[in-house]
Amino acid sequence: MCGIAAARGADEVYLLLESLQHRGQESAGIAWVEGDEIKFVGGLGLVKEAIKEVTDKGPAIGHVRYSTSGGYSRIQPVHNKHYALAFNGNIVNFYELWNTDWDAEALLMAIINEITKGKDVVSSVKEVLRRVRGSYSLLMLTSKGQVIVARDPKGFRPLAFEGAYVASETAALEDLGKGWKEVEANELLLIEEGEIVRKERISEYDGKRAYCAFEYVYFERPESYFNGINVHESRKRMGMILAKEKPADADVVIPVPDSGRSAAIGFSRASGIPLDEALVKNRYVGRSFIMPPGMREKIAIKKYGVVKEVVEGKRVVVVDDSIIRGTTMKRIVKLLRDKGAKEVHVRSASPKVRAPCYMGIDFPDPKELIASMKTEEELAELWGADSVGYLSVEGLVKAIGTEELCLACFTGKYPIRITEEDKVRHLRAHRS
Structure with missing residues (x-):
């Protein structure tokens, strides 16, 4: 991107x-x-x-x-x-x-x-x-x-x-x-x-048309419009639908800043669970998703601090825009536990990313996509969370408000022809 x-x-x-x-x-x-x-x-x-x-x-x-x-x-x-x-x-x-x-x-x-x-x-x-x-x-x-x-x-x-x-x-x-x-x-x-x-x-x-759904989920600024649809409003709807599809019994909803904030607002409104800010982002480390592979783990370690008073002794729902490799979320759950969270429920405002992208997003290798290999229960165990829940593909489409979307990273169904040679070359370019 x-x-x-x-x-x-x-x-x-x-x-x-x-x-x-x-x-x-x-x-x-x-x-x-x-x-x-x-x-x-x-x-x-x-x-x-x-x-x-x-x-x-x-x-x-x-x-x-x-x-x-x-x-x-x-x-x-x-x-x-x-x-x-x-x-x-x-x-x-x-x-x-x-x-x-x-x-x-x-x-x-x-x-x-x-x-x-x-x-x-x-x-x-x-x-x-x-x-x-x-x-x-x-x-x-x-x-x-x-x-x-x-x-x-x-x-x-x-x-x-x-x-x-x-x-x-x-x-x-x-x-x-x-x-x-x-x-x-x-x-x-x-x-x-x-x-x-x-x-x-x-x-x-x-x-x-095949408008990239991930533009709405993560990439664009909240105040931007993409094909006439405001990004912030679509992300709020993602959170609202997520709260209905994957509810959690909790005391507080916290966003993963910054792109998870709109969805967390929606989740809070639909669930009635109060919204608060607990994760404090280091503004000088950048967005780990769009960093070269060798930098992502290092950035995940120092990316967030936690306001202890918001989570201590509480059942927490942490809402992120998406979960790709799981590097950052594993660290977040540990931080919340260390600050005294009684329960941690992880929610993703996008569906499981299961398939490589050939249209301009850097997840070409299925082995890097954590949701392509593990169930929600297995992810909860891996991250030390009490539960994990993802928005459905149908929920995402409804939230964005158009069916003219590229959903290939969630479904594996590509809107353009992808040959075996394309796949090999793309993966080789990624690893080089």
């Missing part, structure tokens, strides 16, 4: 990337037009670490990265003197586009190859995107100052815009004082001098 942004100048892209920092913490980069060439600044780490100096010249595009292919040291936008590209998603068959080990590079090189055949940039982008399998919300910048905006036909990943300003999330545009409209699935826009000058369909596909 990544974040992308475009604006009139690199300085404004910098601000948008800061608003999208939660979507990627491995690297950040900005490409902009200066004279008749593309210029670039970027590096590893957070936006403030990777980008030390920016210009108000433009237009510009930018990227914050959470890797799913190509290794942890790559930086977008990928670029040369005349073109730059940044995208959020995952191209399953990138090896069919170009001989490289990175989907972002494959996209750019394949598009440039089409341009060398005499096609204009829009036709070249469409030609390549019609050949891909996977997910993308994409930005491309030319040295002529053109910005191409594209969202895949199934609409997996979010993207919104107002004039020359584009961002992965609506909240980022609002941070800059902008309004927004969501880029439609299967839509391509061409921006020149801050105006939309062309709007086209990418392909002839007109079937069911």
Whole structure:
């Protein structure tokens, strides 16, 4: 999962990337037009670490990265003197586009190859995107100052815009004082001098959309909208339905901050159990889910403190947005026990994550997905909890409010064709 942004100048892209920092913490980069060439600044780490100096010249595009292919040291936008590209998603068959080990590079090189055949940039982008399998919300910048905006036909990943300003999330545009409209699935826009000058369909596909359910569960900021649905409200509904499906006899509901807070509010309201804050998040360690594998255990150890007075002698329901590897939850249960919790009931506001994702989320190996191997009772024993409960798939769909969702990580049923070769390559890329 990544974040992308475009604006009139690199300085404004910098601000948008800061608003999208939660979507990627491995690297950040900005490409902009200066004279008749593309210029670039970027590096590893957070936006403030990777980008030390920016210009108000433009237009510009930018990227914050959470890797799913190509290794942890790559930086977008990928670029040369005349073109730059940044995208959020995952191209399953990138090896069919170009001989490289990175989907972002494959996209750019394949598009440039089409341009060398005499096609204009829009036709070249469409030609390549019609050949891909996977997910993308994409930005491309030319040295002529053109910005191409594209969202895949199934609409997996979010993207919104107002004039020359584009961002992965609506909240980022609002941070800059902008309004927004969501880029439609299967839509391509061409921006020149801050105006939309062309709007086209990418392909002839007109079937069911497949909006990523995990965007609602975890990735997006609560105030963002995804396909017209507010993320905070959908998470509250997840918690309310969870309280009915997996009730607990308890004294207090506590959220796992920050993305579990909305669901915990819903659980408290539906159950009548008071809500309180007990887990205190260390604001300087980042989101462990989107960290490289070697960092996750270290971050889980120091990620939270506990307010003893909230949990001591009480039966506690701890509500998280999701549970993937179980690293953090095991630590949380121990912390609550150490602070005197009488009972600890774990609740997940998403269904069990059982299957690899090929559309841009970093859980490609089923052996890493704790719920694919253990029952709720076995998880309770493993974590030292009194009970464990997950939201049902049906409950999640009802909470979000649309059936046009990608639920593959919960069901193993993929909305695009995934071959055995795709699976092998994806797993190899993850482990490399």
